[in-house]
Amino acid sequence: MFRRLVGLLFFGLLVEGQLIRDLDWGELNFVHTTDTHGWLPGHLLEPQFSANWGDYISFTQHMRRRADEKGVDVVVVDTGDRHDGNGLSDATNPDGAISQQIFKQADLDIVTIGNHELYKDEIGEQELDVLASHYGERYLTSNVDIWDDESNEWKSIGGRYRVFTTKNQGYKVVAFGFLFDFNGYSPNTRVTLVEDAVEQDWFMEALEEADVDVFLIAGHIPVRHFPEFETIVNAIRKRHPSTPVQALGGHSHIRDYVVIDKWATALESGRFLETIGWASLTGIDRNGGPNEDLRFSRTYIDFNLDSLTHHTNTTRETFPTAEGEAVANAIAEYRDFLNLTEHLGCVPHSFYTNKAKYPSPHNIFSLLEKKILPMVESDVRDNSNPRYIMINTGGIRYDLMKGPFTKDTGFIVSPFPSKWMYIPSVPAETARQLLPLLNRRDRVIFNTQTLDFSDLGLPADRCDDDEEIHGFKFQNQQPLGVEEEDALQLTGGYVTHDDLGTTGDDTPHKPWPYYGVPNVVQASQNVEENVSEIDVVFNDFMKPFIIAVLEELGEDYDPIELYGGKSVIDLLPLYFTDDKCY
Numbered sequence: 137m138f139r140r141l142v143g144l145l146f147f148g149l150l151v152e153g154q155l156i157r158d159l160d161w162g163e164l165n166f167v168h169t170t171d172t173h174g175w176l177p178g179h180l181l182e183p184q185f186s187a188n189w190g191d192y193i194s195f196t197q198h199m200r201r202r203a204d205e206k207g208v209d210v211v212v213v214d215t216g217d218r219h220d221g222n223g224l225s226d227a228t229n230p231d232g233a234i235s236q237q238i239f240k241q242a243d244l245d246i247v248t249i250g251n252h253e254l255y256k257d258e259i260g261e262q263e264l265d266v267l268a269s270h271y272g273e274r275y276l277t278s279n280v281d282i283w284d285d286e287s288n289e290w291k292s293i294g295g296r297y298r299v300f301t302t303k304n305q306g307y308k309v310v311a312f313g314f315l316f317d318f319n320g321y322s323p324n325t326r327v328t329l330v331e332d333a334v335e336q337d338w339f340m341e342a343l344e345e346a347d348v349d350v351f352l353i354a355g356h357i358p359v360r361h362f363p364e365f366e367t368i369v370n371a372i373r374k375r376h377p378s379t380p381v382q383a384l385g386g387h388s389h390i391r392d393y394v395v396i397d398k399w400a401t402a403l404e405s406g407r408f409l410e411t412i413g414w415a416s417l418t419g420i421d422r423n424g425g426p427n428e429d430l431r432f433s434r435t436y437i438d439f440n441l442d443s444l445t446h447h448t449n450t451t452r453e454t455f456p457t458a459e460g461e462a463v464a465n466a467i468a469e470y471r472d473f474l475n476l477t478e479h480l481g482c483v484p485h486s487f488y489t490n491k492a493k494y495p496s497p498h499n500i501f502s503l504l505e506k507k508i509l510p511m512v513e514s515d516v517r518d519n520s521n522p523r524y525i526m527i528n529t530g531g532i533r534y535d536l537m538k539g540p541f542t543k544d545t546g547f548i549v550s551p552f553p554s555k556w557m558y559i560p561s562v563p564a565e566t567a568r569q570l571l572p573l574l575n576r577r578d579r580v581i582f583n584t585q586t587l588d589f590s591d592l593g594l595p596a597d598r599c600d601d602d603e604e605i606h607g608f609k610f611q612n613q614q615p616l617g618v619e620e621e622d623a624l625q626l627t628g629g630y631v632t633h634d635d636l637g638t639t640g641d642d643t644p645h646k647p648w649p650y651y652g653v654p655n656v657v658q659a660s661q662n663v664e665e666n667v668s669e670i671d672v673v674f675n676d677f678m679k680p681f682i683i684a685v686l687e688e689l690g691e692d693y694d695p696i697e698l699y700g701g702k703s704v705i706d707l708l709p710l711y712f713t714d715d716k717c718y
């Protein structure tokens with residue numbers, strides 16, 4: 137036992153019974169966040185993800201200091217989706233009015249955009265006015281434009297690419313900022329398909345840069361199953377066959393790392409400020425050679441002070457910087473200003489999206505089916521009519537944790553102010569076919585657009601082999617021996633399987649269970665076996681999918697009307713009254 141613990145201490149640190157693996161520092165290193173979705177206050181009810189954006193600012197400052205001491209470089213990157221998921225971002229009008237001001241206090245080298253910045257006209261304009269203007273040449277949108285009323289033409293929200301030289305090693309880096317082939321953007325924005333963007337003159341111009349040491353692709357793109365990163369790398373390879381490429385992705389809310397070719401890899405760094413990604417490159421050939429000695433590595437850092445102080449070689453007393461502490465204090469003040477701690481009720485036990493089997497008493501979608509959706513009351517229709525009430529699971533953003541139900545809780549679980557719509561008196565035979573057809577995973581062409589039915593579900597469920605990607609399967613997960621596990625008292629957490637193996641998580645954990653869920657769940661009310669017609673009620677995000685399925689069935693879908701009733705964010709506190717905990 138003693139020798140085993142000595143070995144563990146050699147490559148990490150025991151903190152309160154937990155091992156923290158050291159980072160692999162390279163000559164060029166990347167610190168990466170993505171899909172923060174407003175979680176700048178951190179996870180106040182989950183200690184392992186409880187650091188905040190002020191702590192992140194302190195972390196990046198310390199990491200740059202450590203890089204200077206080592207004579208290497210750190211590049212700090214964020215790859216989008218900064219709205220929809222937390223009261224700090226979503227309790228203002230417009231969304232992000234406060235959170236974007238807090239976000240931009242971080243000194244970032246490259247920033248790009250996510251699809252959640254493009255759903256509303258005003259949020260696209262906010263992105264241009266607040267972040268793009270603040271970060272200047274560091275803000276990149278290689279394939280995203282916004283309509284400019286003054287010039288009466290489309291213009292890029294940010295730069296198409298950036299060329300910069302690193303501080304210590306002097307590497308010449310060409311950076312891009314791409315979004316996946318997204319087609320759900322608002323009327324004042326547009327997204328160019330990646331395969332078309334890499335044929336444009338500006339991209340060819342970027343590839344003509346001489347003596348490039350590294351290409352950086354900051355992309356709001358899943359690193360696995362989506363083709364866009366490979367498309368960009370293949371385009372680069374036509375001019376630079378062996379130049380290192382580091383891609384940093386997002387969107388699917390998972391930890392993952394993919395080897396694209398011998399000289400190119402892609403890192404994805406989770407969601408909701410649960411994770412800080414770390415990628416490093418060593419052995420970069422400065423003479424334009426074949427980079428035969430190139431080596432990549434990655435780490436997924438749990439976003440808590442134990443991890444952050446360990447990796448910065450600080451203590452809890454020496455870790456906060458003046459800038460970081462000021463931002464942490466501002467977050468607390470704005471939470472008070474927005475009244476996010478207002479007590480609305482009590483949750484007797486946690487309800488999970490993926491950690492509890494569906495259906496089951498601890499699954500949040502079972503809760504919706506059995507208790508919440510039946511509470512929807514129409515303003516225009518008799519609620520006693522036979523009805524199906526549907527909601528897409530992707531509209532639920534996070535677990536509902538045990539404890540007080542506050543104003544913030546509603547935004548965390550269901551931030552979208554969606555409206556209920558309905559089709560009256562659908563033939564029962566047709567209505568009964570809707571749910572299974574909505575729960576498929578294929579794509580269909582509808583009104584010249586491609587509808588991907590998996591977009592109805594949770595982002596992490598969009599991979600065919602989601603359990604393998606998350607590494608949540610229990611079998612074959614023994615990175616440590618039983619005695620070591622007992623000594624370390626491993627807690628539940630992420631155990632990631634990626635192209636480099638299973639040692640990427642900075643903190644070893646016992647794997648959380650992971651269960652897939654359907655795209656859509658429904659409550660059924662007053663639907664007897666012999667009923668002839670059923671009202672079909674659904675949230676407005678589902679409208680094009682409902683229409684596509686009805687057209688496939690050869691059924692009429694007119695009229696589709698507003699149903700009225702409270703949204704999920706308003707129904708939840710009506711159910712979770714204080715007496716639920718007593």
